[in-house]
Amino acid sequence: MSNIPAELRFAESHEWARLEADGTVTVGISDHAQEALGDVVFVELAEVGKVFAAGDTAGVVESVKAASDIYSPVGGEVIAVNEDLAGSPEELNNDPYAAWIFKLKPSDKAELDKLLDAAAYKAAIGE
Amino acid sequence: MGQRTPLYDLHLALGAKMVDFGGWDMPLHYGSQVEEHHEVRRDCGVFDVSHMTVIDVTGPQAKAWLQHLLANDVERLHSPGRALYSTMLNERGGIVDDMIVYRLEDGYRLVVNASTRDQDLAWMQAQLGSFDVQMTERSELAMLAIQGPHARHRIAELVTQSRANLIQMLKPFEGHVDGDWFIARTGYTGEDGLEIALPADQAPGFFNDLVGAGISPIGLGARDTLRVEAGMNLYGQDIHQDVSPLASNMAWSIAWEPATRRFIGRDALEAEKTAGVQHKLVGLVLEERGVLRAHQVVRIADVGEGEITSGSFSPTLSKSIALARVPMATADRAEVEIRGKWYPVRVVKPTFVRHGKTLI
Numbered sequence: 001m002s003n004i005p006a007e008l009r010f011a012e013s014h015e016w017a018r019l020e021a022d023g024t025v026t027v028g029i030s031d032h033a034q035e036a037l038g039d040v041v042f043v044e045l046a047e048v049g050k051v052f053a054a055g056d057t058a059g060v061v062e063s064v065k066a067a068s069d070i071y072s073p074v075g076g077e078v079i080a081v082n083e084d085l086a087g088s089p090e091e092l093n094n095d096p097y098a099a100w101i102f103k104l105k106p107s108d109k110a111e112l113d114k115l116l117d118a119a120a121y122k123a124a125i126g127e
Numbered sequence: 128m129g130q131r132t133p134l135y136d137l138h139l140a141l142g143a144k145m146v147d148f149g150g151w152d153m154p155l156h157y158g159s160q161v162e163e164h165h166e167v168r169r170d171c172g173v174f175d176v177s178h179m180t181v182i183d184v185t186g187p188q189a190k191a192w193l194q195h196l197l198a199n200d201v202e203r204l205h206s207p208g209r210a211l212y213s214t215m216l217n218e219r220g221g222i223v224d225d226m227i228v229y230r231l232e233d234g235y236r237l238v239v240n241a242s243t244r245d246q247d248l249a250w251m252q253a254q255l256g257s258f259d260v261q262m263t264e265r266s267e268l269a270m271l272a273i274q275g276p277h278a279r280h281r282i283a284e285l286v287t288q289s290r291a292n293l294i295q296m297l298k299p300f301e302g303h304v305d306g307d308w309f310i311a312r313t314g315y316t317g318e319d320g321l322e323i324a325l326p327a328d329q330a331p332g333f334f335n336d337l338v339g340a341g342i343s344p345i346g347l348g349a350r351d352t353l354r355v356e357a358g359m360n361l362y363g364q365d366i367h368q369d370v371s372p373l374a375s376n377m378a379w380s381i382a383w384e385p386a387t388r389r390f391i392g393r394d395a396l397e398a399e400k401t402a403g404v405q406h407k408l409v410g411l412v413l414e415e416r417g418v419l420r421a422h423q424v425v426r427i428a429d430v431g432e433g434e435i436t437s438g439s440f441s442p443t444l445s446k447s448i449a450l451a452r453v454p455m456a457t458a459d460r461a462e463v464e465i466r467g468k469w470y471p472v473r474v475v476k477p478t479f480v481r482h483g484k485t486l487i
Contacts, residue, residue, distance in 0.1 A: 038144075038155070038156065038159075038160055038348065039159055039160050039161040041161075041418060041440040041447075042416055042417055042418055042440070042447075044417075044466075060466065062417070062418040062440070064160050064161060064348060064352060064439060064440050064442075065155075065160070065348065066420075067418065067420065067466075086416065090161075093159075
């Protein structure tokens with residue numbers, strides 16, 4: 001059983017999204033995703049300023065086992081990336097909900113409502 | 128559902144993430160593949176390798192047949208207990224499989240890959256001709272590999288006195304029988320260690336003893352990163368039916384003398400040498416962040432292109448390494464394409480780590 005915080009929204013491609021008080025959206029990968037990937041050894045981050053549509057490829061997480069794309073769960077402009085992950089990518093395994101990957105200024109906050117809530121994500125991953 | 132080894136239930140109980148490997152349900156890791164890798168390099172760990180195929184070859188012409196079948200020469204095994212590494216080739220000099228051959232009191236034991244069992248047995252059957260030889264698959268045996276600098280010392284404390292004595296005296300690439308166990312000082316990690324074949328019904332108890340003594344179980348994930356660091360080829364990935372040992376950094380395992388020994392594939396190898404071997408298997412080291420993967424394209428300026436056959440992150444070196452087949456003229460620099468971008472790599476001898484020491 002993986003950890004699925006109730007306050008987060010999830011994409012079917014296993015990213016989590018959190019709407020912050022300032023209207024920005026923080027993005028990471030779920031506990032289920034890090035578990036499936038195994039030991040993460042490298043994260044290719046997006047560039048700040050880049051604009052994504054929901055579902056666009058927004059980076060790559062490489063584990064010992066395989067490379068896996070990260071998709072932007074909502075559309076928007078990248079306003080920050082977690083540079084700490086360059087030096088300690090294993091934080092994605094250790095604490096996937098603290099180790100965020102990038103922050104967006106969403107173009108349409110309503111897109112968050114299209115994401116799965118915790119219960120729906122739990123069902124989607126068969127737990 | 129795949130085939131299960133006698134340790135399947137124990138793997139689940141230990142929290143293993145199971146994967147299919149050549150038709151077998153095997154543990155990929157028990158939590159962290161990287162931690163398991165480090166454990167083997169600095170202390171020791173135990174691998175379930177019961178999926179591997181054990182074939183005993185006996186009969187009056189066992190030696191003569193293996194001298195015909197294998198590129199290495201079992202004549203080199205001067206006494207029971209000695210072992211050697213060999214390839215088994217097709218008529219084109221391509222590799223049907225690679226294996227370790229142990230000389231027993233009354234014949235030979237071949238340990239071949241799990242994924243190639245069917246093709247190996249079919250090939251070997253087809254080569255029997257009029258040789259007076261018996262092939263016996265020993266699928267009733269389980270096999271554990273205990274690998275790492277402290278492996279022999281740790282195991283000696285957990286077995287009978289006579290087995291402990293045997294473990295102390297074994298030299299590298301030797302294997303002997305003790306009762307219904309076969310204990311060999313061989314492995315696939317680049318570290319010292321043992322491979323023990325034992326009756327399937329004794330395997331869970333022994334595996335439990337090892338884990339109970341604090342020896343970590345190690346999954347196939349770490350088995351792969353350990354062997355890549357050690358520069359050991361994996362059948363189906365680095366070597367296969369369409370490449371020869373000459374193009375696989377394995378020329379050392381071909382016994383050319385005596386010239387009268389016309390083993391299967393010899394003519395093709397001789398022709399390949401005469402024409403000039405076109406490719407070689409090298410090591411690559413990525414100095415930048417990123418991970419080299421199998422099938423990525425390697426570009427060598429003014430020489431041509433090659434391909435990565437195995438690529439991974441090296442836990443020991445904390446950078447990515449790979450095995451790659453490249454044109455013979457490749458020198459010490461190349462580039463690899465990762466997601467559309469070209470990254471410079473260093474070309475090295477494909478032995479990155481041995482006995483815990485970095486060699487590059």
